[in-house]
Amino acid sequence: MGNSSATILVVDDEPDLRTLYELTLLREGYRVETAGTLAQARAHLQICRFDVLITDMRLPDGLGMELLRELCAQRRNERAIVMTAYGSAENAVEALRYGAFDYLTKPVDLKQFRTIVASAVSHEAARPPAPTQQHNTPPAAHRHGEEILSASAALDRLVGTSAAIQQVKQRIQKVAQSMAPVLVTGESGTGKELVARALHACSHRAHGPWVAVNCGAIPEHLLEAEFFGARKGAYTGATADREGFFSAARGGTLFLDEIGELPLAMQSKLLRVIQERRVRPLGTTQEEAVDVRIVSATHRDLAADVHSGHFRQDLYYRLNVIDIAIPPLRERREDVPALCAALLQRIAGEGMGNLVPTLSDHVLAHLQQQPLHGNVRELENLLHRAIALDEEMALPEATGTVVPPAVLHSPPRCDTDELPSDLQAWLDQQERSILMRALQSCGFNRTAAAARLGISLRQMRYRIARLQIPLSPDEAEASSDNPLYDAHH
Ligand SMILES: Nc1ncnc2c1ncn2[C@@H]1O[C@H](COP(=O)(O)OP(=O)(O)OP(=O)(O)O)[C@@H](O)[C@H]1O
Numbered sequence: 173m174g175n176s177s178a179t180i181l182v183v184d185d186e187p188d189l190r191t192l193y194e195l196t197l198l199r200e201g202y203r204v205e206t207a208g209t210l211a212q213a214r215a216h217l218q219i220c221r222f223d224v225l226i227t228d229m230r231l232p233d234g235l236g237m238e239l240l241r242e243l244c245a246q247r248r249n250e251r252a253i254v255m256t257a258y259g260s261a262e263n264a265v266e267a268l269r270y271g272a273f274d275y276l277t278k279p280v281d282l283k284q285f286r287t288i289v290a291s292a293v294s295h296e297a298a299r300p301p302a303p304t305q306q307h308n309t310p311p312a313a314h315r316h317g318e319e320i321l322s323a324s325a326a327l328d329r330l331v332g333t334s335a336a337i338q339q340v341k342q343r344i345q346k347v348a349q350s351m352a353p354v355l356v357t358g359e360s361g362t363g364k365e366l367v368a369r370a371l372h373a374c375s376h377r378a379h380g381p382w383v384a385v386n387c388g389a390i391p392e393h394l395l396e397a398e399f400f401g402a403r404k405g406a407y408t409g410a411t412a413d414r415e416g417f418f419s420a421a422r423g424g425t426l427f428l429d430e431i432g433e434l435p436l437a438m439q440s441k442l443l444r445v446i447q448e449r450r451v452r453p454l455g456t457t458q459e460e461a462v463d464v465r466i467v468s469a470t471h472r473d474l475a476a477d478v479h480s481g482h483f484r485q486d487l488y489y490r491l492n493v494i495d496i497a498i499p500p501l502r503e504r505r506e507d508v509p510a511l512c513a514a515l516l517q518r519i520a521g522e523g524m525g526n527l528v529p530t531l532s533d534h535v536l537a538h539l540q541q542q543p544l545h546g547n548v549r550e551l552e553n554l555l556h557r558a559i560a561l562d563e564e565m566a567l568p569e570a571t572g573t574v575v576p577p578a579v580l581h582s583p584p585r586c587d588t589d590e591l592p593s594d595l596q597a598w599l600d601q602q603e604r605s606i607l608m609r610a611l612q613s614c615g616f617n618r619t620a621a622a623a624r625l626g627i628s629l630r631q632m633r634y635r636i637a638r639l640q641i642p643l644s645p646d647e648a649e650a651s652s653d654n655p656l657y658d659a660h661h
Pocket residue numbers: 329330331332358359360361362363364365366367429470471511514548549552
Protein backbone atom coordinates (compact mmCIF):
# COMPACT_ATOMS: atom_id res chain seq x y z
CA MET A 173 0.00 0.00 0.00
CA GLY A 174 1.30 3.42 -0.86
CA ASN A 175 2.23 6.14 1.49
CA SER A 176 -0.90 8.28 1.18
CA SER A 177 0.95 11.47 2.00
CA ALA A 178 3.27 11.06 -0.99
CA THR A 179 2.72 13.33 -3.97
CA ILE A 180 3.72 12.24 -7.43
CA LEU A 181 4.05 14.10 -10.72
CA VAL A 182 3.55 11.99 -13.85
CA VAL A 183 4.80 13.37 -17.17
CA ASP A 184 3.74 11.58 -20.36
CA ASP A 185 2.40 12.92 -23.61
CA GLU A 186 0.11 9.98 -24.35
CA PRO A 187 -3.22 10.70 -22.64
CA ASP A 188 -4.20 7.02 -22.30
CA LEU A 189 -0.96 6.09 -20.63
CA ARG A 190 -1.09 9.14 -18.41
CA THR A 191 -4.52 8.10 -17.22
CA LEU A 192 -3.39 4.53 -16.68
CA TYR A 193 -0.46 5.62 -14.52
CA GLU A 194 -2.60 8.12 -12.67
CA LEU A 195 -5.28 5.57 -11.83
CA THR A 196 -2.69 3.01 -10.77
CA LEU A 197 -1.08 5.49 -8.42
CA LEU A 198 -4.36 6.83 -7.04
CA ARG A 199 -5.38 3.25 -6.27
CA GLU A 200 -2.18 2.93 -4.26
CA GLY A 201 -3.21 5.93 -2.19
CA TYR A 202 -0.85 8.57 -3.59
CA ARG A 203 -1.75 12.11 -4.57
CA VAL A 204 -1.08 12.59 -8.26
CA GLU A 205 -0.59 15.48 -10.70
CA THR A 206 -0.05 14.97 -14.40
CA ALA A 207 1.60 16.83 -17.26
CA GLY A 208 1.81 16.16 -21.00
CA THR A 209 4.79 18.37 -21.83
CA LEU A 210 7.99 19.64 -20.30
CA ALA A 211 6.45 23.10 -20.00
CA GLN A 212 3.47 21.78 -18.04
CA ALA A 213 5.78 19.75 -15.83
CA ARG A 214 7.91 22.82 -15.12
CA ALA A 215 4.80 24.77 -14.20
CA HIS A 216 3.83 22.10 -11.66
CA LEU A 217 7.35 21.92 -10.28
CA GLN A 218 7.44 25.67 -9.85
CA ILE A 219 4.47 25.81 -7.55
CA CYS A 220 4.78 22.52 -5.76
CA ARG A 221 7.27 20.08 -4.26
CA PHE A 222 6.74 16.42 -5.09
CA ASP A 223 8.09 13.27 -3.57
CA VAL A 224 8.49 11.49 -6.86
CA LEU A 225 8.63 12.56 -10.50
CA ILE A 226 7.84 9.95 -13.14
CA THR A 227 8.68 11.08 -16.63
CA ASP A 228 8.66 9.71 -20.13
CA MET A 229 11.87 10.29 -22.02
CA ARG A 230 10.53 11.66 -25.29
CA LEU A 231 8.12 14.57 -24.90
CA PRO A 232 6.77 16.98 -27.54
CA ASP A 233 8.92 19.88 -26.35
CA GLY A 234 12.10 18.05 -25.36
CA LEU A 235 13.59 15.19 -23.40
CA GLY A 236 12.52 14.09 -19.92
CA MET A 237 16.20 14.19 -19.06
CA GLU A 238 16.04 17.98 -19.07
CA LEU A 239 13.75 17.87 -16.05
CA LEU A 240 16.28 15.70 -14.26
CA ARG A 241 19.03 18.15 -15.03
CA GLU A 242 16.97 21.05 -13.72
CA LEU A 243 16.02 19.23 -10.53
CA CYS A 244 19.65 18.40 -9.99
CA ALA A 245 20.79 21.98 -10.65
CA GLN A 246 18.19 23.32 -8.23
CA ARG A 247 19.21 20.70 -5.65
CA ARG A 248 15.65 19.50 -5.32
CA ASN A 249 14.70 16.34 -3.54
CA GLU A 250 12.21 14.83 -5.98
CA ARG A 251 13.17 11.27 -6.81
CA ALA A 252 12.96 10.79 -10.54
CA ILE A 253 11.86 7.65 -12.32
CA VAL A 254 12.43 7.69 -16.06
CA MET A 255 10.52 5.63 -18.60
CA THR A 256 12.64 4.67 -21.58
CA ALA A 257 11.89 2.83 -24.79
CA TYR A 258 12.59 -0.88 -24.73
CA GLY A 259 16.13 -1.66 -25.79
CA SER A 260 17.53 1.82 -25.28
CA ALA A 261 19.80 0.87 -22.42
CA GLU A 262 21.99 3.91 -23.09
CA ASN A 263 19.13 6.24 -22.24
CA ALA A 264 18.50 4.46 -18.99
CA VAL A 265 22.17 4.56 -18.14
CA GLU A 266 22.33 8.25 -18.93
CA ALA A 267 19.24 8.94 -16.82
CA LEU A 268 20.83 7.17 -13.88
CA ARG A 269 23.99 9.17 -14.38
CA TYR A 270 21.88 12.30 -14.21
CA GLY A 271 20.70 11.23 -10.81
CA ALA A 272 17.49 9.35 -11.67
CA PHE A 273 16.43 7.14 -8.81
CA ASP A 274 15.49 4.36 -11.19
CA TYR A 275 14.11 3.66 -14.64
CA LEU A 276 11.40 1.59 -16.26
CA THR A 277 11.43 0.21 -19.77
CA LYS A 278 8.37 0.52 -21.99
CA PRO A 279 5.92 -1.05 -22.29
CA VAL A 280 5.73 -0.50 -18.58
CA ASP A 281 4.77 -3.48 -16.48
CA LEU A 282 2.35 -2.14 -13.88
CA LYS A 283 3.53 -4.52 -11.16
CA GLN A 284 7.07 -3.25 -11.65
CA PHE A 285 5.78 0.28 -11.83
CA ARG A 286 4.15 -0.04 -8.41
CA THR A 287 7.25 -1.68 -6.89
CA ILE A 288 9.60 1.02 -8.10
CA VAL A 289 7.31 3.87 -7.08
CA ALA A 290 6.88 2.31 -3.64
CA SER A 291 10.62 2.03 -3.33
CA ALA A 292 11.13 5.68 -4.34
CA VAL A 293 8.44 6.84 -1.92
CA SER A 294 9.74 4.79 0.97
CA HIS A 295 13.21 6.15 0.45
CA GLU A 296 11.77 9.60 0.49
CA ALA A 297 10.06 8.81 3.79
CA ALA A 298 13.22 7.28 5.21
CA ARG A 299 15.30 10.36 4.59
CA PRO A 300 17.50 11.02 6.46
CA PRO A 301 18.40 7.52 7.54
CA ALA A 302 18.19 6.97 11.28
CA PRO A 303 21.66 5.78 12.25
CA THR A 304 20.59 3.71 15.22
CA GLN A 305 17.59 2.03 13.66
CA GLN A 306 17.81 -1.76 13.71
CA HIS A 307 16.74 -4.03 10.89
CA ASN A 308 15.56 -7.58 10.57
CA THR A 309 18.47 -9.93 10.45
CA PRO A 310 18.77 -12.07 7.34
CA PRO A 311 20.98 -15.16 7.46
CA ALA A 312 24.27 -14.45 9.17
CA ALA A 313 26.18 -16.40 6.58
CA HIS A 314 25.61 -13.74 3.97
CA ARG A 315 25.75 -10.73 6.13
CA HIS A 316 28.81 -8.81 7.08
CA GLY A 317 29.12 -6.07 9.63
CA GLU A 318 26.05 -6.17 11.82
CA GLU A 319 26.61 -2.63 12.95
CA ILE A 320 25.09 0.21 10.98
CA LEU A 321 28.00 2.37 9.99
CA SER A 322 27.47 6.07 9.76
CA ALA A 323 28.40 7.59 6.42
CA SER A 324 31.36 9.44 7.89
CA ALA A 325 32.64 6.38 9.76
CA ALA A 326 32.48 4.32 6.56
CA LEU A 327 34.34 6.98 4.62
CA ASP A 328 36.92 7.35 7.39
CA ARG A 329 37.69 3.66 7.12
CA LEU A 330 39.01 4.39 3.66
CA VAL A 331 42.36 5.72 4.65
CA GLY A 332 44.47 7.73 2.24
CA THR A 333 45.52 11.28 1.56
CA SER A 334 46.23 10.84 -2.12
CA ALA A 335 44.17 12.72 -4.69
CA ALA A 336 43.06 9.33 -6.04
CA ILE A 337 41.51 8.23 -2.74
CA GLN A 338 39.94 11.64 -2.17
CA GLN A 339 38.34 11.38 -5.61
CA VAL A 340 37.05 7.90 -4.83
CA LYS A 341 35.47 9.26 -1.65
CA GLN A 342 33.86 12.16 -3.48
CA ARG A 343 32.48 9.82 -6.08
CA ILE A 344 31.03 7.56 -3.41
CA GLN A 345 29.18 10.49 -1.87
CA LYS A 346 27.98 11.68 -5.24
CA VAL A 347 26.52 8.42 -6.45
CA ALA A 348 25.46 6.78 -3.20
CA GLN A 349 21.91 8.14 -3.22
CA SER A 350 20.93 6.78 -6.61
CA MET A 351 19.66 3.27 -7.29
CA ALA A 352 22.05 2.96 -10.21
CA PRO A 353 24.25 -0.13 -10.08
CA VAL A 354 27.91 0.53 -9.35
CA LEU A 355 30.89 -1.51 -10.48
CA VAL A 356 33.98 -1.14 -8.30
CA THR A 357 37.19 -2.14 -10.02
CA GLY A 358 40.75 -2.43 -8.80
CA GLU A 359 43.46 -4.98 -8.18
CA SER A 360 43.13 -7.45 -5.37
CA GLY A 361 43.56 -5.83 -1.96
CA THR A 362 42.90 -2.25 -3.07
CA GLY A 363 39.85 -1.87 -0.85
CA LYS A 364 36.94 -2.61 -3.18
CA GLU A 365 34.83 -4.02 -0.39
CA LEU A 366 35.51 -0.97 1.79
CA VAL A 367 34.30 1.24 -1.06
CA ALA A 368 31.16 -0.84 -1.54
CA ARG A 369 30.48 -0.71 2.19
CA ALA A 370 30.87 3.07 2.16
CA LEU A 371 28.43 3.33 -0.75
CA HIS A 372 25.88 1.48 1.33
CA ALA A 373 26.55 3.58 4.41
CA CYS A 374 26.17 6.84 2.46
CA SER A 375 22.92 5.76 0.79
CA HIS A 376 19.33 5.98 1.93
CA ARG A 377 19.57 2.23 2.31
CA ALA A 378 22.10 2.49 5.13
CA HIS A 379 19.53 1.31 7.63
CA GLY A 380 18.63 -1.67 5.42
CA PRO A 381 20.61 -4.87 5.10
CA TRP A 382 24.11 -5.11 3.68
CA VAL A 383 24.63 -8.49 2.05
CA ALA A 384 28.07 -9.31 0.69
CA VAL A 385 28.51 -12.28 -1.60
CA ASN A 386 31.73 -13.69 -2.98
CA CYS A 387 30.56 -14.97 -6.37
CA GLY A 388 33.71 -17.02 -6.80
CA ALA A 389 33.24 -18.94 -3.57
CA ILE A 390 29.85 -20.55 -4.20
CA PRO A 391 29.71 -24.01 -5.77
CA GLU A 392 28.17 -23.74 -9.21
CA HIS A 393 25.28 -26.09 -8.48
CA LEU A 394 24.21 -23.99 -5.50
CA LEU A 395 24.37 -20.61 -7.19
CA GLU A 396 20.70 -20.37 -8.12
CA ALA A 397 19.47 -21.43 -4.70
CA GLU A 398 21.88 -19.06 -2.97
CA PHE A 399 20.95 -16.09 -5.12
CA PHE A 400 17.24 -16.61 -5.54
CA GLY A 401 16.34 -18.78 -2.57
CA ALA A 402 14.75 -22.22 -2.52
CA ARG A 403 11.88 -24.06 -0.93
CA LYS A 404 12.62 -27.10 1.17
CA GLY A 405 13.01 -30.11 -1.13
CA ALA A 406 13.51 -28.00 -4.28
CA TYR A 407 16.76 -29.83 -4.97
CA THR A 408 18.75 -32.66 -3.43
CA GLY A 409 20.05 -31.51 -0.11
CA ALA A 410 17.56 -28.67 0.35
CA THR A 411 16.45 -29.74 3.79
CA ALA A 412 14.97 -26.39 4.75
CA ASP A 413 13.70 -23.25 3.08
CA ARG A 414 16.63 -21.12 2.04
CA GLU A 415 16.44 -17.37 1.80
CA GLY A 416 18.21 -16.06 -1.29
CA PHE A 417 20.61 -13.14 -1.38
CA PHE A 418 18.10 -10.94 -3.20
CA SER A 419 15.52 -11.48 -0.56
CA ALA A 420 18.00 -11.09 2.32
CA ALA A 421 19.13 -7.76 0.89
CA ARG A 422 15.61 -6.37 0.38
CA GLY A 423 15.61 -2.65 1.08
CA GLY A 424 19.40 -2.65 1.28
CA THR A 425 22.51 -3.31 -0.78
CA LEU A 426 23.61 -6.54 -2.42
CA PHE A 427 27.38 -6.58 -2.89
CA LEU A 428 28.49 -9.03 -5.58
CA ASP A 429 32.20 -9.43 -5.10
CA GLU A 430 34.27 -11.17 -7.80
CA ILE A 431 31.38 -10.80 -10.24
CA GLY A 432 33.71 -11.84 -13.06
CA GLU A 433 33.80 -15.35 -11.62
CA LEU A 434 30.10 -16.04 -12.26
CA PRO A 435 29.58 -18.75 -14.86
CA LEU A 436 27.81 -17.66 -18.06
CA ALA A 437 24.63 -19.59 -17.29
CA MET A 438 24.30 -17.80 -13.98
CA GLN A 439 25.07 -14.47 -15.62
CA SER A 440 21.95 -14.93 -17.81
CA LYS A 441 19.79 -15.69 -14.80
CA LEU A 442 21.12 -12.72 -12.90
CA LEU A 443 20.46 -10.46 -15.87
CA ARG A 444 16.88 -11.65 -16.09
CA VAL A 445 16.25 -10.91 -12.42
CA ILE A 446 17.78 -7.46 -12.73
CA GLN A 447 15.74 -6.66 -15.82
CA GLU A 448 12.46 -8.01 -14.55
CA ARG A 449 13.07 -6.96 -10.97
CA ARG A 450 11.40 -10.10 -9.84
CA VAL A 451 12.82 -13.29 -8.48
CA ARG A 452 11.28 -16.72 -8.15
CA PRO A 453 12.81 -18.98 -5.50
CA LEU A 454 13.48 -22.56 -6.65
CA GLY A 455 10.54 -24.84 -6.03
CA THR A 456 7.97 -22.04 -5.88
CA THR A 457 5.57 -20.53 -8.36
CA GLN A 458 5.35 -17.18 -6.65
CA GLU A 459 7.59 -14.34 -7.67
CA GLU A 460 8.95 -11.78 -5.25
CA ALA A 461 9.67 -8.16 -6.06
CA VAL A 462 13.36 -7.28 -6.00
CA ASP A 463 14.26 -4.14 -4.10
CA VAL A 464 18.02 -4.09 -3.85
CA ARG A 465 20.79 -1.79 -4.91
CA ILE A 466 23.48 -3.79 -6.64
CA VAL A 467 27.12 -2.97 -6.16
CA SER A 468 29.53 -5.36 -7.81
CA ALA A 469 33.29 -5.60 -7.78
CA THR A 470 36.00 -7.30 -9.75
CA HIS A 471 39.76 -7.34 -10.03
CA ARG A 472 39.40 -8.57 -13.61
CA ASP A 473 39.25 -6.54 -16.78
CA LEU A 474 35.56 -7.18 -17.41
CA ALA A 475 35.56 -5.30 -20.71
CA ALA A 476 38.22 -7.74 -21.93
CA ASP A 477 36.13 -10.64 -20.58
CA VAL A 478 33.19 -9.31 -22.59
CA HIS A 479 35.41 -9.16 -25.62
CA SER A 480 36.59 -12.73 -25.17
CA GLY A 481 33.04 -14.00 -24.58
CA HIS A 482 33.49 -14.82 -20.88
CA PHE A 483 31.16 -12.14 -19.62
CA ARG A 484 27.80 -11.14 -21.07
CA GLN A 485 27.87 -7.71 -22.59
CA ASP A 486 24.30 -6.87 -21.61
CA LEU A 487 24.97 -7.79 -17.98
CA TYR A 488 28.17 -5.75 -18.07
CA TYR A 489 26.21 -2.67 -19.15
CA ARG A 490 23.60 -3.27 -16.49
CA LEU A 491 26.13 -3.55 -13.69
CA ASN A 492 28.51 -0.89 -14.88
CA VAL A 493 26.20 2.12 -14.96
CA ILE A 494 28.55 3.90 -12.60
CA ASP A 495 32.12 2.79 -12.19
CA ILE A 496 34.52 3.49 -9.38
CA ALA A 497 38.09 2.53 -10.12
CA ILE A 498 40.59 2.24 -7.26
CA PRO A 499 44.18 2.66 -8.39
CA PRO A 500 46.81 0.21 -7.14
CA LEU A 501 48.79 1.25 -4.07
CA ARG A 502 52.00 1.62 -6.08
CA GLU A 503 50.34 4.49 -7.95
CA ARG A 504 49.52 6.32 -4.73
CA ARG A 505 52.49 5.62 -2.52
CA GLU A 506 51.83 8.77 -0.55
CA ASP A 507 49.02 6.78 1.13
CA VAL A 508 51.46 4.27 2.67
CA PRO A 509 52.30 6.21 5.87
CA ALA A 510 48.66 6.89 6.76
CA LEU A 511 47.75 3.32 5.86
CA CYS A 512 50.55 1.91 8.04
CA ALA A 513 49.41 4.05 10.96
CA ALA A 514 45.78 2.97 10.52
CA LEU A 515 46.66 -0.68 10.01
CA LEU A 516 49.00 -0.75 13.03
CA GLN A 517 46.24 0.85 15.05
CA ARG A 518 43.83 -1.84 13.90
CA ILE A 519 46.33 -4.63 14.63
CA ALA A 520 46.99 -3.15 18.06
CA GLY A 521 43.27 -3.16 18.76
CA GLU A 522 43.17 -6.84 17.86
CA GLY A 523 45.34 -8.00 20.71
CA MET A 524 48.24 -5.87 21.71
CA GLY A 525 46.56 -4.20 24.61
CA ASN A 526 45.94 -1.15 22.44
CA LEU A 527 49.63 -0.25 22.41
CA VAL A 528 50.22 1.00 18.93
CA PRO A 529 53.62 0.31 17.40
CA THR A 530 55.13 2.96 15.19
CA LEU A 531 57.54 2.70 12.31
CA SER A 532 60.68 4.72 11.84
CA ASP A 533 60.85 7.09 8.88
CA HIS A 534 63.52 4.88 7.44
CA VAL A 535 61.31 1.78 7.49
CA LEU A 536 58.37 3.74 6.13
CA ALA A 537 60.44 5.10 3.30
CA HIS A 538 61.56 1.61 2.53
CA LEU A 539 58.02 0.24 2.52
CA GLN A 540 56.91 3.02 0.25
CA GLN A 541 59.39 1.87 -2.33
CA GLN A 542 58.15 -1.71 -2.44
CA PRO A 543 56.11 -2.93 -5.42
CA LEU A 544 53.26 -4.00 -3.07
CA HIS A 545 51.56 -6.05 -5.75
CA GLY A 546 49.10 -7.27 -3.13
CA ASN A 547 48.21 -3.65 -2.35
CA VAL A 548 46.80 -2.73 1.07
CA ARG A 549 46.19 -6.35 1.97
CA GLU A 550 49.89 -7.10 1.44
CA LEU A 551 50.86 -4.13 3.56
CA GLU A 552 48.52 -5.34 6.27
CA ASN A 553 49.95 -8.88 6.15
CA LEU A 554 53.48 -7.54 6.23
CA LEU A 555 52.78 -5.54 9.36
CA HIS A 556 50.88 -8.39 10.99
CA ARG A 557 53.66 -10.81 10.33
CA ALA A 558 56.35 -8.43 11.47
CA ILE A 559 54.64 -7.97 14.79
CA ALA A 560 53.91 -11.67 15.25
CA LEU A 561 57.49 -12.52 14.43
CA ASP A 562 59.02 -10.05 16.73
CA GLU A 563 56.76 -9.70 19.69
CA GLU A 564 59.45 -8.63 22.10
CA MET A 565 60.73 -5.87 19.89
CA ALA A 566 57.26 -4.70 19.05
CA LEU A 567 56.36 -4.18 22.68
CA PRO A 568 56.43 -0.60 23.83
CA GLU A 569 59.42 0.63 25.69
CA ALA A 570 59.19 2.56 28.91
CA THR A 571 59.00 5.82 27.00
CA GLY A 572 55.82 4.72 25.28
CA THR A 573 57.37 4.71 21.85
CA VAL A 574 57.83 1.43 20.18
CA VAL A 575 60.76 -0.09 18.43
CA PRO A 576 59.65 -1.13 14.98
CA PRO A 577 59.65 -4.84 14.39
CA ALA A 578 63.13 -5.97 13.46
CA VAL A 579 61.93 -7.62 10.32
CA LEU A 580 60.86 -4.27 8.99
CA HIS A 581 64.22 -2.70 9.57
CA SER A 582 65.64 -2.47 6.14
CA PRO A 583 68.84 -4.48 6.01
CA PRO A 584 72.04 -2.54 5.28
CA ARG A 585 72.33 -3.88 1.75
CA CYS A 586 69.16 -2.03 0.80
CA ASP A 587 70.87 1.27 1.33
CA THR A 588 73.07 0.56 -1.65
CA ASP A 589 71.91 0.84 -5.22
CA GLU A 590 69.96 -2.38 -5.55
CA LEU A 591 66.50 -2.57 -3.98
CA PRO A 592 64.75 -5.91 -3.67
CA SER A 593 61.71 -6.25 -5.90
CA ASP A 594 59.92 -8.38 -3.30
CA LEU A 595 60.68 -7.16 0.21
CA GLN A 596 59.21 -10.11 2.05
CA ALA A 597 61.00 -12.72 -0.03
CA TRP A 598 64.25 -10.80 0.33
CA LEU A 599 63.88 -10.50 4.09
CA ASP A 600 63.01 -14.17 4.39
CA GLN A 601 66.08 -15.02 2.42
CA GLN A 602 68.32 -12.90 4.66
CA GLU A 603 66.78 -14.35 7.77
CA ARG A 604 67.05 -17.92 6.56
CA SER A 605 70.69 -17.46 5.68
CA ILE A 606 71.55 -15.93 9.08
CA LEU A 607 69.70 -18.64 10.99
CA MET A 608 71.37 -21.36 8.95
CA ARG A 609 74.80 -19.91 9.65
CA ALA A 610 74.07 -19.62 13.36
CA LEU A 611 72.75 -23.16 13.54
CA GLN A 612 75.70 -24.54 11.64
CA SER A 613 78.19 -22.70 13.84
CA CYS A 614 76.47 -24.08 16.98
CA GLY A 615 76.33 -27.68 15.76
CA PHE A 616 72.59 -27.34 15.14
CA ASN A 617 71.90 -26.66 18.79
CA ARG A 618 68.85 -24.40 18.63
CA THR A 619 69.19 -23.02 22.15
CA ALA A 620 72.80 -22.03 21.52
CA ALA A 621 72.00 -20.58 18.11
CA ALA A 622 69.14 -18.57 19.59
CA ALA A 623 71.40 -17.25 22.36
CA ARG A 624 74.00 -16.34 19.77
CA LEU A 625 71.47 -14.28 17.87
CA GLY A 626 69.97 -12.77 21.01
CA ILE A 627 66.51 -14.22 20.52
CA SER A 628 64.46 -16.59 22.64
CA LEU A 629 64.20 -20.31 21.95
CA ARG A 630 60.52 -19.81 21.22
CA GLN A 631 61.29 -17.27 18.56
CA MET A 632 63.95 -19.55 17.16
CA ARG A 633 61.47 -22.43 16.89
CA TYR A 634 58.91 -20.19 15.26
CA ARG A 635 61.35 -18.98 12.66
CA ILE A 636 62.72 -22.43 11.93
CA ALA A 637 59.22 -23.72 11.29
CA ARG A 638 58.17 -20.74 9.21
CA LEU A 639 61.26 -20.71 7.04
CA GLN A 640 61.48 -24.52 6.88
CA ILE A 641 65.07 -24.54 8.02
CA PRO A 642 66.82 -27.92 8.13
CA LEU A 643 67.61 -29.08 11.67
CA SER A 644 70.58 -31.35 11.11
CA PRO A 645 73.71 -31.35 8.97
CA ASP A 646 72.14 -34.11 6.82
CA GLU A 647 69.00 -32.17 6.24
CA ALA A 648 71.06 -29.09 5.54
CA GLU A 649 73.06 -30.99 2.96
CA ALA A 650 69.93 -32.38 1.36
CA SER A 651 68.45 -28.95 1.22
CA SER A 652 71.53 -27.55 -0.42
CA ASP A 653 70.71 -29.84 -3.36
CA ASN A 654 67.30 -28.31 -3.45
CA PRO A 655 67.17 -25.42 -5.88
CA LEU A 656 64.78 -23.68 -3.52
CA TYR A 657 67.58 -23.30 -1.05
CA ASP A 658 70.31 -22.42 -3.49
CA ALA A 659 69.76 -18.75 -3.26
CA HIS A 660 70.05 -18.79 0.49
CA HIS A 661 73.60 -20.02 0.84
N1 LIG B 1 42.16 2.69 1.84
C1 LIG B 1 42.18 1.76 2.80
N2 LIG B 1 42.21 2.14 4.10
C2 LIG B 1 42.26 1.23 5.08
N3 LIG B 1 42.27 -0.08 4.89
C3 LIG B 1 42.22 -0.52 3.62
C4 LIG B 1 42.17 0.38 2.51
N4 LIG B 1 42.13 -0.34 1.39
C5 LIG B 1 42.14 -1.63 1.76
N5 LIG B 1 42.20 -1.75 3.10
C6 LIG B 1 42.26 -2.99 3.87
O1 LIG B 1 42.91 -3.96 3.06
C7 LIG B 1 42.27 -5.20 3.12
C8 LIG B 1 41.78 -5.57 1.74
O2 LIG B 1 40.71 -4.70 1.38
P1 LIG B 1 39.42 -5.23 0.60
O3 LIG B 1 39.02 -6.60 1.06
O4 LIG B 1 38.38 -4.19 0.62
O5 LIG B 1 40.08 -5.35 -0.85
P2 LIG B 1 39.47 -5.90 -2.19
O6 LIG B 1 39.89 -4.97 -3.23
O7 LIG B 1 38.00 -6.14 -2.00
O8 LIG B 1 40.25 -7.26 -2.37
P3 LIG B 1 39.85 -8.58 -3.19
O9 LIG B 1 39.72 -8.20 -4.63
O10 LIG B 1 40.99 -9.50 -2.96
O11 LIG B 1 38.55 -9.05 -2.60
C9 LIG B 1 41.14 -5.06 4.12
O12 LIG B 1 41.60 -5.47 5.39
C10 LIG B 1 40.87 -3.58 4.12
O13 LIG B 1 40.34 -3.17 5.34
